Amino acid sequence: MTNKIAPSILSADIMNLERDVKMAEAAGADLFHIDIMDGHFVPNMSFSPSVVEGMRKITDKPLDVHLMIDNPEEYIESIVKAGADTVLVHAESTNHTYRSIQMIKQLGAKAGIVVNPGTALENVKELFPIIDQILVMTVNPGFGGQKFLSGMTKKIQRLDQLRQTSAADDFQIEVDGGINDETITKCADAGADIFVAGSYLFGSDDFEGRINKLKDLVED
Numbered sequence: 671m672t673n674k675i676a677p678s679i680l681s682a683d684i685m686n687l688e689r690d691v692k693m694a695e696a697a698g699a700d701l702f703h704i705d706i707m708d709g710h711f712v713p714n715m716s717f718s719p720s721v722v723e724g725m726r727k728i729t730d731k732p733l734d735v736h737l738m739i740d741n742p743e744e745y746i747e748s749i750v751k752a753g754a755d756t757v758l759v760h761a762e763s764t765n766h767t768y769r770s771i772q773m774i775k776q777l778g779a780k781a782g783i784v785v786n787p788g789t790a791l792e793n794v795k796e797l798f799p800i801i802d803q804i805l806v807m808t809v810n811p812g813f814g815g816q817k818f819l820s821g822m823t824k825k826i827q828r829l830d831q832l833r834q835t836s837a838a839d840d841f842q843i844e845v846d847g848g849i850n851d852e853t854i855t856k857c858a859d860a861g862a863d864i865f866v867a868g869s870y871l872f873g874s875d876d877f878e879g880r881i882n883k884l885k886d887l888v889e890d
């Protein structure tokens with residue numbers, strides 16, 4: 671399995687999104703992470719399905735769409751139709767996680783479940799056989815630029831162990847929040863495969879230097 675870096679466009683210059691996406695692509699971004707927030711599930715608002723549609727027009731890289739919204743079932747279809755390759759639904763946002771994952775897959779996209787820092791892995795274990803990805807939040811969701819919660823490293827480790835001990839489970843582990851040149855190594859050592867990074871990459875004048883550094887640190 672090759673480790674991947676996913677720039678989070680939440681930290682891009684929104685007035686120059688196409689420029690930033692092209693720059694990230696040229697610098698070696700493996701995929702793009704798009705945060706959709708509704709101001710209810712998380713105390714912030716961000717992109718809508720039209721941004722996914724716009725992104726689909728300007729890049730061929732996979733689009734990893736993170737739904738931080740209540741009632742995600744109502745938006746899954748429009749997100750997949752807009753061009754998402756992977757749709758990630760929060761375990762805390764619906765009583766129908768299994769149905770949501772099934773919906774995403776029936777629409778032809780990859781499906782992932784997201785767990786907040788306070789959510790136990792046991793709550794999502796039944797989904798392991800049907801998901802493609804599990805996103806472990808390493809900050810409280812809603813904002814870029816927060817500090818990595820160091821306690822999450824053990825959670826990633828336990829998840830990797832669970833994955834290894836269950837033959838039916840073939841999903842990738844993604845981490846999101848506070849990823850930089852120090853925290854990425856901890857997550858990679860713990861077993862993560864996909865690393866979302868926002869402010870560390872877009873907050874620098876040397877995007878290329880930073881993405882290369884992250885790639886070097888998690889080369890497998």
Ligand SMILES: O=C(CO)[C@@H](O)[C@H](O)COP(=O)(O)O
Nearest residue numbers: 678811812814815848868869
């Ligand atoms: O989902 C989120 C925030 O809730 C993220 O995708 C952020 O965009 C990550 O930003 P950094 O912590 O890397 O600055």
